[in-house]
Amino acid sequence: xxxxxxxxxxxxxxxxxxxxxxxxxxxxxxxxxxxxxxxxxxxxxxxxxxxxxxxxxxxxxxxxxxxxxxxxxxxxxxxxxxxxxxxxxxxxxxxxxxxxxxxxxxxxxxxxxxxxxxxxxxxxxxxxxxxxxxxxxxxxxxxxxxxxxxxxxxxxxxxxxxxxxxxxxxxxxxxxxxxxxxxxxxxxxxxxxxxxxxxxxxxxxxxxxxxxxxxxxxxxxxxxxxxxxxxxxxxxxxxxxxxxxx
Amino acid sequence: xxxxxxxxxxxxxxxxxxxxxxxxxxxxxxxxxxxxxxxxxxxxxxxxxxxxxxxxxxxxxxxxxxxxxxxxxxxxxxxxxxxxxxxxxxxxxxxxxxxxxxxxxxxxxxxxxxxxxxxxxxxxxxxxxxxxxxxxxxxxxxxxxxxxxxxxxxxxxxxxxxxxxxxxxxxxxxxxxxxxxxxxxxxxxxxxxxxxxxxxxxxxxxxxxxxxxxxxxxxxxxxxxxxxxxxxxxxxxxxxxxxxxx
DNA sequence: TCCATTGTTGACCGCTGAGTCAGTAATGGG
DNA sequence: CCCATTACTGACTCAGCGGTCAACAATGGA
Numbered sequence: 305x306x307x308x309x310x311x312x313x314x315x316x317x318x319x320x321x322x323x324x325x326x327x328x329x330x331x332x333x334x335x336x337x338x339x340x341x342x343x344x345x346x347x348x349x350x351x352x353x354x355x356x357x358x359x360x361x362x363x364x365x366x367x368x369x370x371x372x373x374x375x376x377x378x379x380x381x382x383x384x385x386x387x388x389x390x391x392x393x394x395x396x397x398x399x400x401x402x403x404x405x406x407x408x409x410x411x412x413x414x415x416x417x418x419x420x421x422x423x424x425x426x427x428x429x430x431x432x433x434x435x436x437x438x439x440x441x442x443x444x445x446x447x448x449x450x451x452x453x454x455x456x457x458x459x460x461x462x463x464x465x466x467x468x469x470x471x472x473x474x475x476x477x478x479x480x481x482x483x484x485x486x487x488x489x490x491x492x493x494x495x496x497x498x499x500x501x502x503x504x505x506x507x508x509x510x511x512x513x514x515x516x517x518x519x520x521x522x523x524x525x526x527x528x529x530x531x532x533x534x535x536x537x538x539x540x541x542x543x544x545x546x547x548x549x550x
Numbered sequence: 551x552x553x554x555x556x557x558x559x560x561x562x563x564x565x566x567x568x569x570x571x572x573x574x575x576x577x578x579x580x581x582x583x584x585x586x587x588x589x590x591x592x593x594x595x596x597x598x599x600x601x602x603x604x605x606x607x608x609x610x611x612x613x614x615x616x617x618x619x620x621x622x623x624x625x626x627x628x629x630x631x632x633x634x635x636x637x638x639x640x641x642x643x644x645x646x647x648x649x650x651x652x653x654x655x656x657x658x659x660x661x662x663x664x665x666x667x668x669x670x671x672x673x674x675x676x677x678x679x680x681x682x683x684x685x686x687x688x689x690x691x692x693x694x695x696x697x698x699x700x701x702x703x704x705x706x707x708x709x710x711x712x713x714x715x716x717x718x719x720x721x722x723x724x725x726x727x728x729x730x731x732x733x734x735x736x737x738x739x740x741x742x743x744x745x746x747x748x749x750x751x752x753x754x755x756x757x758x759x760x761x762x763x764x765x766x767x768x769x770x771x772x773x774x775x776x777x778x779x780x781x782x783x784x785x786x787x788x789x790x791x792x793x794x795x796x
Numbered sequence: 797t798c799c800a801t802t803g804t805t806g807a808c809c810g811c812t813g814a815g816t817c818a819g820t821a822a823t824g825g826g
Numbered sequence: 827c828c829c830a831t832t833a834c835t836g837a838c839t840c841a842g843c844g845g846t847c848a849a850c851a852a853t854g855g856a
Binding site: 551552553554580581582592593596601602 | 842843844845846847851852853854855
Binding site: 305306307308334335346347350355356 | 815816817821822823824
């Protein structure tokens with residue numbers, strides 16, 4: 305059978321490549337350095353990857369595949385999911401908010417677990433060759449937001465005079481920045497309360513007066529078991545140690 | 551006196567460099583190509599710039615210098631400016647909103663006029679060497695937002711329970727994304743109504759109930775000469791052709 | 797017109813680093 | 827133990843490109 309290959313070789317090389325890409329950027333990272341960091345030789349690198357760019361692509365694509373799997377799991381955006389139903393009255397709001405919050409938490413948890421790759425992509429992947437990946441992802445997020453907002457306006461959840469295009473920029477930009485911050489933070493963060501706060505900010509920006517009143521009254525009536533997804537404002541509740549800069 | 555230098559040489563080279571950096575990115579742009587595009591020789595390039603990176607730095611720094619001048623002009627953030635006064639009651643709100651909107655319009659107009667350089671920086675400057683410039687600018691914007699939010703909370707304009715750190719991420723991220731979109735759009739846009747819409751979204755997210763009520767009543771009372779900075783909602787007003795994707 | 801001075805050119809140099817490949821090491825089967 | 831087979835090594839090649847400089851061009855003053 306011949307000499308068996310070291311089963312760790314490729315993993316070691318991928319890890320090392322990730323670290324070098326993060327530190328130097330795709331263009332300035334040297335294959336030699338990646339190999340040394342992985343404790344292998346340059347030749348070993350080329351046994352597993354056709355080129356430096358190929359290694360980068362493999363890292364990012366495997367992460368994106370897992371992200372897609374995470375997003376499809378649950379499938380609330382799918383036909384039959386809650387965000388495609390057109391028959392919800394305002395009363396359906398609480399369920400919508402809960403589903404929205406769950407999805408946010410799910411995505412941010414994924415981002416947190418893959419923060420090394422995300423940082424590499426965002427900071428080390430500043431290459432003209434692959435920068436389009438980030439833009440493409442941003443654009444996809446935004447078009448999802450457009451769909452969601454238009455749907456929410458039809459349902460009466462959001463202001464009828466909402467400029468959906470502009471609001472989608474504002475909201476997706478907001479989430480984007482929060483995610484970028486999350487990716488850089490080190491300590492463990494309780495994501496759900498943070499997501500709920502973001503949701504509350506966004507809701508304040510876009511919700512229709514009727515929906516805002518409903519949410520407000522529901523929160524008050526349902527104490528002390530508040531509707532999931534709506535944080536109870538008030539000084540008694542201890543502030544969660546949030547995502548703070550430095 | 552000897553041969554006089556071509557006065558257009560440096561400008562031509564800067565323009566060409568800008569275009570090449572945008573098209574290929576700093577790392578992949580070739581000095582040769584820049585020179586050819588400018589109708590000059592490679593040697594001429596090195597008469598004006600110490601290196602490729604030096605040219606990039608000169609383009610960005612001259613733009614940043616003009617931006618700083620624009621921001622300082624007016625100086626509402628300076629001591630004595632409206633955003634440093636601690637004695638404004640809620641009644642001072644309209645002035646604050648007007649000043650805020652003016653500043654936004656001013657900045658977005660600058661971004662629009664310098665959109666070529668901004669695009670170059672955002673899209674072509676994806677280099678590990680200069681990427682920090684973007685992050686630094688984002689961080690500065692955010693810390694300004696933190697100061698502004700904390701001040702507004704003290705003044706009673708914004709919700710007392712606002713998580714200033716998180717909200718600053720959300721808001722600066724929102725503005726960032728709007729600016730990035732603006733930079734890519736081609737046609738002329740009437741910036742003030744767009745800025746007013748963004749302001750209204752942000753206000754909805756963060757303003758205190760008392761302030762929101764005040765703003766709302768003022769808008770209603772002051773018709774048909776609305777308070778600058780507050781757009782009158784209503785179906786009669788024609789929708790401005792917004793910033794639309796593709 | 798001639799020359800000193802300064803501007804401009806582009807062939808050339810040298811370095812860096814991606815990618816190769818002849819040689820060596822490790823393994824399992826016979 | 828030997829050999830076929832596959833894994834792995836790292837010195838080497840070489841293309842590409844940043845940066846240089848000897849030669850040449852343009853100009854104004856004497």
